Amino acid sequence: MRFRQLWAAVVAVLLAVTMVTACGVTRGDESRGLHRLRMMVPNSPGGGYDLTARTAVKIMEDTDITGRIEVFNVIGAGGTVAMARLMNERGNNDLMMMMGLGVVGAVYTNGSSARASDATALAKMVEEQEGILVPGDSPFRTIDDLVAAWKADPSKVSIGGGSSPGGPDHLFPMETARAVGVDPRTVNYITYDGGGDLLTALLGKKIAAGTTGLGEFVDQIEAGQVRVLAVSGAERVPGVDAPTLTEAGIDMTFTNWRGVLAPPGISDDARDAMVAALTELHDTDEWKEAMVKNGWSDAFTTGPEFEQFLKDQDERVSTTLTDLGLL
Numbered sequence: 318m319r320f321r322q323l324w325a326a327v328v329a330v331l332l333a334v335t336m337v338t339a340c341g342v343t344r345g346d347e348s349r350g351l352h353r354l355r356m357m358v359p360n361s362p363g364g365g366y367d368l369t370a371r372t373a374v375k376i377m378e379d380t381d382i383t384g385r386i387e388v389f390n391v392i393g394a395g396g397t398v399a400m401a402r403l404m405n406e407r408g409n410n411d412l413m414m415m416m417g418l419g420v421v422g423a424v425y426t427n428g429s430s431a432r433a434s435d436a437t438a439l440a441k442m443v444e445e446q447e448g449i450l451v452p453g454d455s456p457f458r459t460i461d462d463l464v465a466a467w468k469a470d471p472s473k474v475s476i477g478g479g480s481s482p483g484g485p486d487h488l489f490p491m492e493t494a495r496a497v498g499v500d501p502r503t504v505n506y507i508t509y510d511g512g513g514d515l516l517t518a519l520l521g522k523k524i525a526a527g528t529t530g531l532g533e534f535v536d537q538i539e540a541g542q543v544r545v546l547a548v549s550g551a552e553r554v555p556g557v558d559a560p561t562l563t564e565a566g567i568d569m570t571f572t573n574w575r576g577v578l579a580p581p582g583i584s585d586d587a588r589d590a591m592v593a594a595l596t597e598l599h600d601t602d603e604w605k606e607a608m609v610k611n612g613w614s615d616a617f618t619t620g621p622e623f624e625q626f627l628k629d630q631d632e633r634v635s636t637t638l639t640d641l642g643l644l
Contacts (some may be wrong), residue, residue, distance in 0.1 A: 349478065351513045351590050352527050355387040357414040360398030362390055364511070365530070368611070369443065369575050370415035373595075376603045382594050386460065395408035395423030395481050400431040406580040410587035413439065417575040421627075422483025422634045425644060435626040437583050440595040441623050443613035446550035448559065450527045450534065452519055453541045460547040460565045463526060471503040477524035479515040481508050482643055483634060485573040486515075489549060490528045496569040502642055519543060530573060532612050533556060539577055554612070574616055592619050 356374055358367045367390065374386045391399040396419060403414050416433065424431050451461060457463040467474045471494070478486025483632045487508070491501040507524055509515040513535035520542060521528045531554060537543040538557065545559035549571040551560055562569055577595060579588065598604055599617045608615060618626060 325509050330383075330524045350593065351383055351411070351587075354383060354591075355389065355412050357399055357403065357412060357515055358388060358390045358393075359396035359414065359420050360390065360446045361637055363384040364443075365532075366396075366417065366575065367419075367612075373415070373442070373577075373598055373613070375599050376601055376607065377594060380598075380601055380603060382406065382418050382597045382601075394427045394429075395484060396420035397423045397427040397429045397431070400424055400433070401522055403436055403578060404431045407582040409580045410583045412430070412580055413591060414577060414578050416578055417485075418573050418630065418634075419484040420478050421630050422485075422488060422637075423481065424639055425634055426481065432631055433578060434624070434631050435601045437579040437589050438576040438586055438624045438627055439588070439619065440599075441574060441616050441618040441626060442595070442599070443608060444550075444572040444574045444616040445530050445532070446548045446554055446572055447485060447528055448534075448548050448554075448557070449490075449493075449546045450519060450529070450538075450543050452522055453544050453548060454526070455544065457526070457546065460560070460567070463546055464499075465553055466525075466565075467494070467497065467499050470634050471499050472505050472589070474526070474638070475505045475507055476525040477507045477515050477518050479509050479512045479527075479529045482506075482560075482641075483638060485571075486529050488587055488634065488637055489571050491598045491641060492569060492571055493528075493549075493567065496562075496567050501576070505608075516543075530612075550614070573582060574613070574614075574620075576639075595619070 321337060329613055340465055357368050371388055374388050377383045378385060390403055396416060399414060403417050405413050421433050425445050427466055451457050465523045476490045480486040487506060490504055490506060494501045494504050509518055512529055515529055518524050533555050547555050547562050548554050548557060549562060552568050579591060
């Protein structure tokens with residue numbers, strides 16, 4: 318009898334410990350209904366979407382906003398393959414995808430019917446400025462110098478970018494060209510496979526200028542190997558000695574952005590739980606520190622505002638690519 322009583326007490330203690338441990342591991346999951354959450358990344362490890370997704374996931378895990386989140390990469394056609402998979406996961410309450418302007422453009426240029434605006438909008442997270450860069454010893458000392466040469470003969474001013482047609486590095490020079498009176502269809506744009514290849518081309522003077530985010534070029538900018546002629550946002554980039562396009566008399570602003578979608582047709586409870594988790598992430602000190610470290614600007618938006626933003630982005634990309642004869 319004593320043995321049975323002792324064994325029953327031991328079992329009760331073990332069950333209590335197990336329950337407490339489980340609650341500690343999955344507090345975020347259980348309180349929000351997120352049980353097996355996964356984050357899909359539409360490009361290769363080390364890319365911009367991958368960095369943003371893994372940073373967000375680590376903070377959510379470390380701060381106990383959620384339990385463990387599986388991050389996985391789906392590569393192909395500039396994010397088109399991943400977008401198609403997201404749409405095919407209709408009703409899957411456990412899946413999110415980090416994405417942005419490049420994915421919006423890729424689905425158009427690859428002839429896909431998938432649209433970001435048809436998925437479940439969760440949150441727009443960050444924005445990142447683009448820059449117009451030249452080699453340190455380029456004859457173009459200012460953005461005015463570059464624009465003057467561009468207007469004189471667009472074909473002789475080759476512009477490189479680290480994204481395919483429809484991506485931010487492509488759309489930015491096209492919209493800039495239109496703003497300064499250069500026909501976007503005459504722009505000599507050369508595609509490179511990411512920032513590393515673009516940097517090689519720029520330093521090797523295979524192109525006159527490059528358009529891309531500045532994060533991957535910090536060391537070269539500081540060393541004077543690469544010079545920034547202008548940045549694309551409404552305000553200057555801290556630590557970068559370059560005017561905004563607006564300051565230079567060019568009436569336009571441009572920012573790349575990244576946000577999170579879920580498959581279409583998920584439950585309202587699942588959507589609300591994921592939005593709540595991303596909102597809590599946004600409010601952490603760790604996320605604020607990550608934005609500063611990576612040069613991201615806060616662009617947090619949810620609900621109908623983000624839904625309308627995605628529709629506007631579809632229209633923006635479609636119009637630009639149609640004007641260029643790419644659709």
